Amino acid sequence: MFTQVSRVLLGLAAAAVGANAEDVLGVFxxxxxxxxxxxxxQPVKLSALGANQAHSSGTFYRDRYIVSGADFQVRGLSPEIADLSxxxxxxxxxxxxxSSAQAFLQGLYPPTYTSDFLGDCTEVEAPLNGYQYVPVGAVKNAATSKDGCPSAETSSQSYFSSPQYLGMLSQTSEFYDRLAPVVGTSMSKDEVNFRNAYSVFDLINAARIHNSSVPFEDRLTDDNMDRLFRYASIQQWNLAFNESDPARAIAGSVLGGQIVDSLGAIVDGERDAPLMSIQFGAHDTFMSFFGLSNLTKASRDFYGICNCASSMAFELVTNATGPSKPENVGVxxxxxxxxxxQNELTAFPLFGQxxxxxxWSDFxxxxxxxxxxxxxxxCELCGNTDGRCAALLALGNNSDDKNDPENDPKNKSSNGITKTIAGVIGSVVTLAVTAAIESLLMLCGGYRLVNKSRLTRLSSSDTSLG
Incomplete structure (x- = not known):
């Protein structure tokens, strides 16, 4: 829980900003x-509680950004029928x-009764009371993990040989030994230690939420639960972020790029730029981004693992009337x-400010x-040299040729990306669109897309399921 002092001070600042006539141009x-x-x-399942959390969060954001007359209604966003563009x-x-994304979207754009008249005047009602089919793009490059990034995986694993880790492993051994009976047969006694701090906390926390009784529950005092959470947070923070090693926070870096691209498209007035972008992921991505953006200066609580169904929003706003210019836009x-x-959506200052x-320009x-x-x-940060990365890195190595038309500023877009690179990125976007269509097929046709290897893999450094 964030400190009361921080909430009060930042709440006053947010109220002062909100006092102006302000339009929300878009949100990520x-x-x-x-x-x-x-x-x-295994298999891990979304609980009924989890589905309700996601759905109620979707309803909250609907009331904030979508419904007609909302204080923060996004300018131009369709208030009733989802406009997929x-x-x-x-x-x-x-x-x-x-599944969480689907539950969220049901709250964001709930069913709206619809019917059509056919040529023979027969009226056909839409199923599920007018359920709105908003596709979820199943993309591999969503900011969720270090999979496929060797430098990031190596960086995280190096934490397990660091003096900081070895010290925590030794200092907490007796604590975990005392709690080993609580875990029972779910983990061996040798696995109940600081190396697996998150898995131990996750197992015990889930048991307390869903089971009426837990073995050796008398050992789960408030102090011990606080320590379990604190140790899990320390372990996960150090696996997700290291100030001196950018590769470790690859998830936060990718997310940062997606945020800038999404909001930038709105600022630049790009045709059909989405007004609302929503991405779902796991807690380690939050931690990576918190570290990169120096949010821990605003509150030390950002060092902790965020709760299930947590969310962060980036509002693109302006006080200008009519078409907005970049200099009149803020974030x-x-x-x-x-x-x-159920938990206040609170404004916090980024970058230690x-x-x-x-x-917008500062952001x-x-x-x-x-x-x-x-x-x-x-590719450069991750150290990948095969597949698509091989072609991209080869292209970069040819930049010494000053007569190469790709190096001519005239052949670069406004953001400095060459047309060749833009073509590659365009291919990636095409794949993402294809994934979105596949997701729609999953919704409408009952198809499922499951990565079995990731479902069965479990290690202390794997937080793909958050």
Missing amino acids: IFHRHGDRTARTR QLSVTSPAEPIIQ RFLFSNGTAS EQTLLP KRKMTEFSINDDQAW
Whole structure:
């Protein structure tokens, strides 16, 4: 829980900003999945509680950004019937996260009764009371994990040989030994230690939520539960972020690039730029981004693992009337630790600054310092040299030829990306669109997309299910 002092001070700042006549031009939301069963017990399932958390969060954001007359209604966003050209919803192909996205969207755009008259005057009613089919793009490059990024995986694994880790492993051994009986047969006694701090916390926490009784429950005092959470947070933070090693926070860097690209398209007035972009993921991406954006200066609570159904929103706003110019646009960051319907969505200052509303130019500049928004930058940071990365890196190595037309500024777009790179990125976008269509088929046709290897893999450093 964030400190009361921080909430009061930042709440006053947000209220001062809100006092002006302000229009919301667009929003980017990153959302954690809802409550689920423990990762150590396969298959992992989204619980009824988790589905309700995601759904109520969707309803909250509908009331904030979509319904007619809302204080923060996004300018031009369809208030009743989902306009798919205005929305971009993505998620990795993980059943828990995809299911959370679907539950969220049911709250964001609930069923609306519709019917059609056929040529023979027969009236046909839409199923499920007019259920609105908003596709969720199942994309591999969503900011969810370090999969496929060797440098990031190596960086995280190096934490397990660091003096900090070895010290925590030794200092906490007796504590975990005392709690080993609580875990029972779900984990061996040798696995109940700081190396698996998140898995231990996750298992015990899930048991307390869903079971009427837990073995050796008398050992789960408030102090011990606090310590379990604190140790899990320390372990996960160090696996997700390291100030001296950018590769470790690859998930946050990719997310940062997606945020800038999404909001930038609106600022630049790009045709059919989505007004609302929503991405779903796991808690480690939150941690990576918190570290990169220095949110821990605003509150030390950002070091902790965020609750299920937590969300952060980036509001693109202006006080100008009529068409907005970049110099009249600002960005506000807000965060809810848990489902937003029950936990206040609060504005916090990014990048260690004081103000919660940043000019677009400042926001973009600070985000660009750590963001990754093209394949070549990703390949270079991750150290990938095969497949698509091989072609991109070869292209980069040929930049010494000054007569290469690709190096001519005239052949570059406004953001400095060459037309060749733009073509590669265009291919990636095409794949994402294809994935969105596949998601629609899953919704309408009952198809399922399951990555079995990721469902069965469990290690202390794997937080793909958050």
